Amino acid sequence: MNSEHTKTALVLGALSGLRTLSATAVLSHYLRYNSNLKIKNRRLKFLNSAGFALLSKLLATGEIAIDKSPNIPDRVRPGGLSGRTLSGALVGAAIYSINKRRIWKGALIGATSALAATFLSFYTRKQITRNTRIPDQVIGTVEDVIAVGGSVAVLEGDR
Structure with a gap:
C-alpha cells in the first residue's frame, strides 16, 4: 500500500470533518482539470463530471x-x-479508486478521519471561543481557510 495515498485519504477525510463539502468540491474540481487524476470505479465516476464539480x-x-x-x-x-x-x-x-486500490479501505479511512475531526474541531472551536475574545465567526472563517486550502494543498502534493 502506498502511504501517500493513505495520507491523502486521511487528510481529505479530516478536512471533511471541518466542512462537509469543501474536500469533495476541491477533489471534483481537480478531477475535472487534471488528466492524471481519474476515478477508476464506475460507481464513483460522477465525481469526474462537470455538473457535479459545479x-x-x-x-x-x-x-x-x-x-x-x-x-x-x-x-x-x-x-x-x-x-x-x-x-x-x-x-x-x-482517492483509493484513483490509485487502483480497494475503495472500501479508502472509504473507511476517510470516514474514520472525518468522524474524529468533526468532534475534535467542534470542541476545539468551543474551547477557543470560550477562552479568548475571538468571535466564533472568526474561528469559523479560519476553519474555512483550512478546509479549502488544506484540500488544495494535499491534492497538489499528491500529484
Whole structure:
C-alpha cells in the first residue's frame, strides 16, 4: 500500500470533518482539470463530471456562508455528523479508486478521519471561543481557510 495515498485519504477525510463539502468540491474540481487524476470505479465516476464539480462548489460555498449563522445545529448532531462522515468516506474512496486500490479501505479511512475531526474541531472551536475574545465567526472563517486550502494543498502534493 502506498502511504501517500493513505495520507491523502486521511487528510481529505479530516478536512471533511471541518466542512462537509469543501474536500469533495476541491477533489471534483481537480478531477475535472487534471488528466492524471481519474476515478477508476464506475460507481464513483460522477465525481469526474462537470455538473457535479459545479454543484459541489456551489453547495460548499453555501455551507461556508451558512456556517456563520448561530441558528445552525452543531456539527456533532446526527445530521451534520453523518454528512461529514459520508463526505469523508466519499473522498477516501475516490482517492483509493484513483490509485487502483480497494475503495472500501479508502472509504473507511476517510470516514474514520472525518468522524474524529468533526468532534475534535467542534470542541476545539468551543474551547477557543470560550477562552479568548475571538468571535466564533472568526474561528469559523479560519476553519474555512483550512478546509479549502488544506484540500488544495494535499491534492497538489499528491500529484
